Amino acid sequence: MNTLRLQGHGAQILWGYQLAVSVSDWTLQTQAPTPDGPPPAPWVFEGTVVTSALVAARQRPLTLVIPRPSGTWRWPVRDVTLTNHHVVAQLGPKEIEPYVALRAAGNRQAGSERG
Numbered sequence: 001m002n003t004l005r006l007q008g009h010g011a012q013i014l015w016g017y018q019l020a021v022s023v024s025d026w027t028l029q030t031q032a033p034t035p036d037g038p039p040p041a042p043w044v045f046e047g048t049v050v051t052s053a054l055v056a057a058r059q060r061p062l063t064l065v066i067p068r069p070s071g072t073w074r075w076p077v078r079d080v081t082l083t084n085h086h087v088v089a090q091l092g093p094k095e096i097e098p099y100v101a102l103r104a105a106g107n108r109q110a111g112s113e114r115g
Helices: none
Strands: 003-015 018-031 044-052 062-068 071-083 086-091
Touching: 018 062, 044 071, 062 086
Parallel strands: none
Antiparallel strands: 003 018, 003 062, 018 044, 044 086, 062 071, 071 086
16 A cells, blocks of 8 residues: 655644644655545654643644645644654544635725625
């Protein structure tokens, strides 16, 4: 089975809005889906720890946040292991953010048109 693997720099594991773990270089991988096969395995995140708040990292729920040019990618963290300067996290399904289109109102203030 093929593996889907992403690499990058800069990510955070948050407990609510509080920073639990800050990561520099990271990899994110899962088994690539097949048309008639079983659902893919969970995503696994591994990275180099820059800073960590151990009390926050032990709390639940945690969320992995990876900044992207057009927003963020987010996954719920099911399990996390911190050792020295390394973090491994088992992730749940990627969160889907709803798309909300905004357009400028006629009075030069952002908003939606009255209906």
